[in-house]
Amino acid sequence: MEQILLKNVEGTKLADIKNYTAAGGYESAKKAITSMTIAQIIDEVKKSGLRGRGGAGFPAGMKWDFVPKDFKGPRHLCCNADEGEPGTFKDRELLEKNPHLLIEGMIIASYAIGAELSFIYIRGEFVKAANTLEAAIAQARKQGFLGEKIFGTDKKVDIVVHRGAGAYICGEETALIESIEGERGNPRVRPPFPAVVGVFGKPTVVNNVETLAAVPSIIKNSGQWYAAIGVPPKNTGSKLYAVSGHVNKPGVYELPMGTSLKDLIYNYAGGIKNDKQLKGVIPGGSSTPVLLPEEIGVSMDFDSLAKAGSMLGSAAVIVMDEDVCTVEESLRLSEFYAHESCGQCTPCREGTVWMTKILDRIEHGQGVQGDVELLERVSANIMGNTLCPLGDAAAMMMLGFLKKFKAEFAQHIQMKKCPINKK
Amino acid sequence: MPTVEIDGKKITVGQGVTVLEAARANGIEIPHFCYHESFKSGGLCRMCLVEIEKMPKLQTSCTTVATEGMVVKTTTDRVKQARSAILEFILTNHPLDCPDCDQAGECVLQEYSHKYGPDKSDFREPKQLREHIQLSEHIAYDPERCIMCERCVRYYRDIVGTEELAVMERGAHSEITTFPGRQLDYGYIGNIADICPVGALTTKDFRFKERVYNLRATETICPLCEAGCTIYVDAKKYTVYRVRSRSKNLTSIHTNPNRNVTALYPKVFIDAILRSSFICDDGRLGYKKALENSSLSGPVNRYEPENSTWSASIALVVQRIKQAGSKVGGILSPFATNEEVYAFLYLIKSITAHNSVGIMQFPEAKEFRESTKLKLRKGVQAPNLKGIEQIAGALGIKIVPVDEVIASKPELLYVLGPVFDRMDGYTEKIKDIQCIVVQDFKASAFSEKAHVFMPGLSFAQKDGTYTNKDGQVQRIRIVVDSKGNAKNDLDILTDIIYNISGKKLGSFDNILALLVKEIAFFNNIDMNSLTTGINLRKAAGRLW
Ligand SMILES: Cc1cc2nc3c(=O)[nH]c(=O)nc-3n(C[C@H](O)[C@H](O)[C@H](O)COP(=O)(O)O)c2cc1C
Ligand code: SF4
Ligand code: SF4
Ligand code: SF4
Ligand code: FES
Numbered sequence: 001m002e003q004i005l006l007k008n009v010e011g012t013k014l015a016d017i018k019n020y021t022a023a024g025g026y027e028s029a030k031k032a033i034t035s036m037t038i039a040q041i042i043d044e045v046k047k048s049g050l051r052g053r054g055g056a057g058f059p060a061g062m063k064w065d066f067v068p069k070d071f072k073g074p075r076h077l078c079c080n081a082d083e084g085e086p087g088t089f090k091d092r093e094l095l096e097k098n099p100h101l102l103i104e105g106m107i108i109a110s111y112a113i114g115a116e117l118s119f120i121y122i123r124g125e126f127v128k129a130a131n132t133l134e135a136a137i138a139q140a141r142k143q144g145f146l147g148e149k150i151f152g153t154d155k156k157v158d159i160v161v162h163r164g165a166g167a168y169i170c171g172e173e174t175a176l177i178e179s180i181e182g183e184r185g186n187p188r189v190r191p192p193f194p195a196v197v198g199v200f201g202k203p204t205v206v207n208n209v210e211t212l213a214a215v216p217s218i219i220k221n222s223g224q225w226y227a228a229i230g231v232p233p234k235n236t237g238s239k240l241y242a243v244s245g246h247v248n249k250p251g252v253y254e255l256p257m258g259t260s261l262k263d264l265i266y267n268y269a270g271g272i273k274n275d276k277q278l279k280g281v282i283p284g285g286s287s288t289p290v291l292l293p294e295e296i297g298v299s300m301d302f303d304s305l306a307k308a309g310s311m312l313g314s315a316a317v318i319v320m321d322e323d324v325c326t327v328e329e330s331l332r333l334s335e336f337y338a339h340e341s342c343g344q345c346t347p348c349r350e351g352t353v354w355m356t357k358i359l360d361r362i363e364h365g366q367g368v369q370g371d372v373e374l375l376e377r378v379s380a381n382i383m384g385n386t387l388c389p390l391g392d393a394a395a396m397m398m399l400g401f402l403k404k405f406k407a408e409f410a411q412h413i414q415m416k417k418c419p420i421n422k423k
Numbered sequence: 424m425p426t427v428e429i430d431g432k433k434i435t436v437g438q439g440v441t442v443l444e445a446a447r448a449n450g451i452e453i454p455h456f457c458y459h460e461s462f463k464s465g466g467l468c469r470m471c472l473v474e475i476e477k478m479p480k481l482q483t484s485c486t487t488v489a490t491e492g493m494v495v496k497t498t499t500d501r502v503k504q505a506r507s508a509i510l511e512f513i514l515t516n517h518p519l520d521c522p523d524c525d526q527a528g529e530c531v532l533q534e535y536s537h538k539y540g541p542d543k544s545d546f547r548e549p550k551q552l553r554e555h556i557q558l559s560e561h562i563a564y565d566p567e568r569c570i571m572c573e574r575c576v577r578y579y580r581d582i583v584g585t586e587e588l589a590v591m592e593r594g595a596h597s598e599i600t601t602f603p604g605r606q607l608d609y610g611y612i613g614n615i616a617d618i619c620p621v622g623a624l625t626t627k628d629f630r631f632k633e634r635v636y637n638l639r640a641t642e643t644i645c646p647l648c649e650a651g652c653t654i655y656v657d658a659k660k661y662t663v664y665r666v667r668s669r670s671k672n673l674t675s676i677h678t679n680p681n682r683n684v685t686a687l688y689p690k691v692f693i694d695a696i697l698r699s700s701f702i703c704d705d706g707r708l709g710y711k712k713a714l715e716n717s718s719l720s721g722p723v724n725r726y727e728p729e730n731s732t733w734s735a736s737i738a739l740v741v742q743r744i745k746q747a748g749s750k751v752g753g754i755l756s757p758f759a760t761n762e763e764v765y766a767f768l769y770l771i772k773s774i775t776a777h778n779s780v781g782i783m784q785f786p787e788a789k790e791f792r793e794s795t796k797l798k799l800r801k802g803v804q805a806p807n808l809k810g811i812e813q814i815a816g817a818l819g820i821k822i823v824p825v826d827e828v829i830a831s832k833p834e835l836l837y838v839l840g841p842v843f844d845r846m847d848g849y850t851e852k853i854k855d856i857q858c859i860v861v862q863d864f865k866a867s868a869f870s871e872k873a874h875v876f877m878p879g880l881s882f883a884q885k886d887g888t889y890t891n892k893d894g895q896v897q898r899i900r901i902v903v904d905s906k907g908n909a910k911n912d913l914d915i916l917t918d919i920i921y922n923i924s925g926k927k928l929g930s931f932d933n934i935l936a937l938l939v940k941e942i943a944f945f946n947n948i949d950m951n952s953l954t955t956g957i958n959l960r961k962a963a964g965r966l967w
Contacts, residue, residue: 167593169593184589184590189464189465189466189483189486338594338595339593339594340593340594341593341594341595342593342594343571343590343592343593343594343595343596343597344465344467344571344573345466345467345468345469346467346468346469346470346509346512346513346570346571347469347508347509347512349512349571349594349595349597350512350513350515350516350595351512352594352595353515353516353551353594353595354512354515354546354548357548358548361548368547370545374545377545381504381505381508381511381512384480384481385469385472385481385505385508385509386469387466387467387469387483
């Protein structure tokens with residue numbers, strides 16, 4: 001497959017608009033703005049089968065279509081560039097190396113939903129990416145691709161970069177909206193959904209960086225073309241896989257949707273470091289349930305991973321070798337969720353801390369009989385009972401580890417120490 | 424109007440009503456912490472989860488609007504399990520210091536733990552310890568007990584409108600606090616102690632004074648301004664311990680912005696709702712002034728001090744009034760109840776054939792700050808000016824300033840208190856008056872000059888009605904018994920009237936019935952409502 005998102009990013013300085021346009025950049029935006037109707041654009045995106053790359057895999061065309069057609073007044077597009085899930089570093093690659101592709105995608109998406117003012121909500125720590133983006137936006141504005149009367153038409157689209165302040169929860173779309181509004185980044189109750197009541201009370205579409213970056217190629221080549229890549233009809237296009245952990249070549253790989261996990265680890269990422277044995281893989285970011293070595297034949301797409309009892313999530317593959325202690329690993333992740341919980345709702349606020357405390361005890365030789373069952377019970381009590389999916393994410397992670405590595409947890413409790421840790 | 428089914432019961436509700444409210448209005452209890460009828464639901468505590476057909480997950484009933492055909496179940500095992508789980512989570516870091524928590528006995532968490540909670544917890548980790556945070560000199564905030572329902576935060580956002588409280592920190596470290604270096608401004612602070620479902624916010628005034636289950640709550644009216652807010656007064660034997668709003672009593676309507684109540688109901692009505700939900704800090708903390716009964720030793724007869732019994736004093740007053748005839752001057756305190764006012768004016772008009780009465784001036788009840796959206800205070804700092812105006816008007820008696828009464832050089836001046844310091848300025852001007860009669864629940868600089876002083880009762884020791892600035896007639900009740908040798912003010916007046924003219928005005932109930940018949944406005948009031956507090960429905964003149 002020819003790369004769509006990361007084509008030429010090494011070697012060509014695509015962040016410079018000259019190089020980007022020389023390679024045919026902004027032609028899709030021009031085509032969409034000057035020659036296509038909104039309905040045609042949405043139709044093309046629907047045909048492409050493009051599903052959201054932010055985690056939930058919601059069909060992008062359908063989301064755009066939810067914006068009430070009869071709403072009078074402004075609407076907004078928000079690009080979610082908060083990328084904070086442990087293991088996930090795919091959007092950063094695009095933001096730093098191919099910002100114009102995102103901007104071009106946003107111009108098309110903004111036009112399709114009737115937004116004249118759009119936002120990129122970027123993780124605060126991504127200083128370089130934010131500066132790159134702001135420079136790129138200034139270039140695009142100068143060329144007449146952004147601002148008033150874009151591409152010589154009477155249409156208007158502009159983009160504002162909004163930097164986050166270091167909270168993972170602001171990646172959750174309604175918390176992101178609150179944060180853009182200048183409020184504390186707490187998730188909102190749904191309904192109403194952002195498509196109806198979003199930023200400043202206006203209809204809003206929130207899309208991931210990678211989702212929006214895929215749009216120009218769809219407009220350029222047709223939805224049908226895009227839909228032929230990957231595992232049609234429901235898992236189409238190219239996908240960025242961020243591989244980290246104990247592999248020889250960690251990094252971001254753009255491959256067709258549905259590449260096998262085994263291929264990804266052993267072929268693209270060069271196999272396990274130091275020829276160690278594989279112990280487990282988290283396939284889609286920290287909240288997705290862990291897989292065992294015998295399960296890595298799975299195709300890395302939304303539906304196959306769901307069938308395998310996990311999730312594609314943000315497609316952040318975390319590879320763990322035989323030396324990893326899964327109690328310690330789940331403790332780290334649990335600590336992360338407890339630290340990042342906004343604290344609004346009871347099960348997540350209290351449950352993640354409780355989980356962490358139990359795991360901490362087990363890992364440090366103070367586990368007692370019944371702790372495994374307790375962890376299961378606590379996770380189950382969080383699951384499905386929270387205001388936003390962060391609580392579910394923590395519970396899902398925990399239940400995943402318990403299901404696959406129960407014996408190791410039990411061993412910790414029995415031996416009253418960590419059987420693995422060396423130091 | 425949609426019809427929903429809750430636990431098998433078909434319920435028709437208004438547009439936009441939530442499942443929780445629909446259930447509540449129909450006697451089905453759905454436990455909840457963060458929901459409060461006065462502000463927008465947050466869906467935060469997750470205590471109100473219910474099962475709704477066709478929805479895979481449990482839903483928060485406080486945020487789910489009831490729609491046609493919805494089938495809700497609140498008693499399934501899944502719902503019970505979820506409730507028990509939420510309570511177990513809350514209690515993991517809750518200090519469980521009920522033995523020295525002021526909320527014990529009226530704590531929602533305590534109540535729900537008994538009803539819906541697990542009977543044990545597997546939480547064996549040390550609990551999180553927290554430092555107290557100073558929000559105001561009037562309120563104690565204990566973050567360990569806080570369950571983060573954010574009612575207090577939303578109260579300051581949606582009701583007071585000043586956003587003085589906010590959540591700081593994140594996750595389990597979250598706490599409620601003010602802007603760094605600032606404290607809550609005086610005016611409407613105390614309400615957060617009422618709306619806090621647990622003992623995280625308590626008033627310093629009441630802190631550690633008495634267990635709430637030893638107290639008796641009486642519905643009455645705040646006498647400290649003409650708004651006439653509805654209050655509970657909590658007391659034991661002779662002592663009042665606390666004044667609080669009746670917010671928890673108001674179940675069927677609220678000012679939820681979703682519901683756009685303002686468009687539906689007249690302003691008076693909205694005011695009435697707010698007045699029933701919240702009170703001001705003067706009303707909450709200033710009650711002592713209107714309570715302390717310092718005249719317990721009986722009447723004072725300065726003509727014959729050794730003859731200071733009730734019967735001698737009343738006989739003396741009767742004789743003096745007869746003597747003075749039309750040369751009797753009357754001065755009324757706007758703290759007097761409608762019934763006392765009627766009796767007093769009856770005395771003035773029918774017996775002394777006078778047609779004017781002096782009214783004591785009380786300071787205006789100003790708002791504490793311009794910036795608050797909540798503005799409860801009305802008129803003057805006394806409860807019943809409107810009542811006096813209405814009754815005097817109906818009886819054809821003119822209301823005049825106190826000075827005018829004194830300037831008319833009466834032979835006998837009858838002052839019906841409470842006087843407080845309102846007559847202090849007249850102690851010199853009344854020197855020439857032969858007989859000064861003062862009736863008051865406590866002595867004042869002015870009452871020192873009285874020839875006959877008859878101790879009456881405070882607003883918390885008697886029955887009666889007040890008419891607030893909006894013209895609503897509201898009931899005050901006996902909160903505490905009177906001790907010592909004071910006498911009900913109305914009885915003193917009716918005794919005197921009977922002894923002069925043989926006319927029996929009767930008790931509080933008889934006079935109230937008379938007022939209902941004789942005074943036009945009273946006809947709008949449902950007599951039954953006066954025994955149960957205000958009747959908003961009738962007062963607003965419409966059904967809802
Ligand atoms: C706790 C939490 C964190 C999230 N963080 C991100 C993020 O960093 N980036 C992102 O694109 N989506 C994130 N999401 C998902 C968003 O809520 C949202 O579904 C997504 O941005 C929609 O874009 P898409 O339809 O293009 O996938 C997060 C969700 C949760 C619950
Ligand atoms: S699930 Fe966690 S992060 Fe989400 S709203 Fe609740 S407390 Fe906040
Ligand atoms: S202080 Fe009370 S009202 Fe405020 S959030 Fe805590 S528990 Fe709720
Ligand atoms: S506003 Fe007036 S009536 Fe209401 S509590 Fe305050 S002083 Fe009392
Ligand atoms: S009462 Fe519904 S979530 Fe708190």
